[in-house]
Amino acid sequence: MRFIRYIAFLALLLPFGSIQAQDLAAGEELFLNQCAQCHNRNMKDDLTGPALGGVEERWEDYSQEELYAWIRNSQKMIADGHPRAKELWNQWKPTVMNSFTNLTDEEIANLLAYVDVQYNKVDEVAGPGGGEVGAAANGPNTPLFIALFLILGLLAVVLARIISNLNYMSQLKDGEVAPQRKTLIDILTSPGVIAFAVFALVVAGGYTTVNTAIELGRQQNYQPDQPIKFSHATHAGIHEIECQYCHDGARRSKHSVIPATNTCMNCHKAIKKGSKYGTAELTKIYASIGYDPTTDKYIEDYDNMSQEDVKKVYTKWIADNYVKDNPTKVEQAEDAVNEQWNGLVASLTNENKDKVQGPIEWIRIHNMPDHVYFNHAQHVSVGKVECQTCHGPVEEMEVVSQHSPLSMGWCVNCHRQTEVKFADNEYYQSYEKYHEELQAGERDKVTVEDIGGLGCQKCHY
Numbered sequence: 001m002r003f004i005r006y007i008a009f010l011a012l013l014l015p016f017g018s019i020q021a022q023d024l025a026a027g028e029e030l031f032l033n034q035c036a037q038c039h040n041r042n043m044k045d046d047l048t049g050p051a052l053g054g055v056e057e058r059w060e061d062y063s064q065e066e067l068y069a070w071i072r073n074s075q076k077m078i079a080d081g082h083p084r085a086k087e088l089w090n091q092w093k094p095t096v097m098n099s100f101t102n103l104t105d106e107e108i109a110n111l112l113a114y115v116d117v118q119y120n121k122v123d124e125v126a127g128p129g130g131g132e133v134g135a136a137a138n139g140p141n142t143p144l145f146i147a148l149f150l151i152l153g154l155l156a157v158v159l160a161r162i163i164s165n166l167n168y169m170s171q172l173k174d175g176e177v178a179p180q181r182k183t184l185i186d187i188l189t190s191p192g193v194i195a196f197a198v199f200a201l202v203v204a205g206g207y208t209t210v211n212t213a214i215e216l217g218r219q220q221n222y223q224p225d226q227p228i229k230f231s232h233a234t235h236a237g238i239h240e241i242e243c244q245y246c247h248d249g250a251r252r253s254k255h256s257v258i259p260a261t262n263t264c265m266n267c268h269k270a271i272k273k274g275s276k277y278g279t280a281e282l283t284k285i286y287a288s289i290g291y292d293p294t295t296d297k298y299i300e301d302y303d304n305m306s307q308e309d310v311k312k313v314y315t316k317w318i319a320d321n322y323v324k325d326n327p328t329k330v331e332q333a334e335d336a337v338n339e340q341w342n343g344l345v346a347s348l349t350n351e352n353k354d355k356v357q358g359p360i361e362w363i364r365i366h367n368m369p370d371h372v373y374f375n376h377a378q379h380v381s382v383g384k385v386e387c388q389t390c391h392g393p394v395e396e397m398e399v400v401s402q403h404s405p406l407s408m409g410w411c412v413n414c415h416r417q418t419e420v421k422f423a424d425n426e427y428y429q430s431y432e433k434y435h436e437e438l439q440a441g442e443r444d445k446v447t448v449e450d451i452g453g454l455g456c457q458k459c460h461y
Helices: 002-013 024-035 064-072 074-079 083-092 105-119 142-173 184-188 191-214 232-238 261-268 279-289 307-325 330-348 376-382 387-391 408-417 432-440
Strands: none
Touching: 024 105, 024 408, 064 074, 064 083, 064 105, 074 083, 142 184, 142 191, 261 279, 279 307, 279 330, 307 330
């Protein structure tokens, strides 16, 4: 039977002509251990790295040897000036692809075969290694559990009915006078069936609770609208402002911190109108901190100022600039001013904050569970990890979203694969054994796993 399925698998692959018969189980294991940290498992959506589906087609103008060389050591090809390598680097920098110099041609072929099968959704096909691939092997188990639950429930009802009939026949045989035959309602409301239903509800409730708890705070692609339309594409992309200029806690503390409004004012005391929204969004910053852009001064006793007086300050600023920018539309100025002011009030107030004065309440996007310890400084300052490794190409995002899954498996795979940057890093000078082995050529790298990065207490203390 396995031989027949394997022949069927080969027949399915022949029309594509892009992959040979390979050990898909080995390819799957290689992908999960080496690639799943940065590349989406559906092979169609970008993650930290690009979607891998169709990779061979995208390299069709180059030789197989060049593609394999890219997979093994992308940075070397970039340094050598390879045109396709430079194109990919310009698209995804500064995210650096790990080097896999030990991969053989056969292993890469297995990996690419697995990628192609997943990308084309060839389901329930076994490779020579016997591993199941496709949606049937890697998809969610919830439909299967629901089906099993329904089957067990039906079997329980059938079994109860059979037992009832047997009891009835036994009573007839024993000569009992007019034995009462139980109806289906009697069976469904019997103590045994009720006990089974309660048990099933407990199991289903526990399953749902555990799954929900595991997903708590991890909402990949979560992209809420923020109170101010802050564009990372403009600030970090076009103007190339360093991430740590605003999130300065990332290099020195556990938290990256949300920048205070004072950080915004370092630039926006001079830049008072945005390139896209004009005064609409920047006025929210001024109103939250109490800066009068008309006089270039902070307002004294601003926190105790009435909302009516606050409105006069900022509607004047909005009106003056609207008229200046739209001299032929003076009649529409009042409507434009009211629209901007109403938007400002909606952004800076809520049911717990009835005035515009005060901190801007940004909506948190990345939220690790309380039982997980993550230290930004350890990764940024010591590990030299780029922000984009976890947060994706933020410099291209108009509205930031949660890019990575932030799951335990995702973190563990990263620790297994990521090479520790020993060179010129005083933090790791105490690992004398590894330094000696690297110098002697006994090992080519040290991973986070090697220095204890998979210890439970590292993240769950």
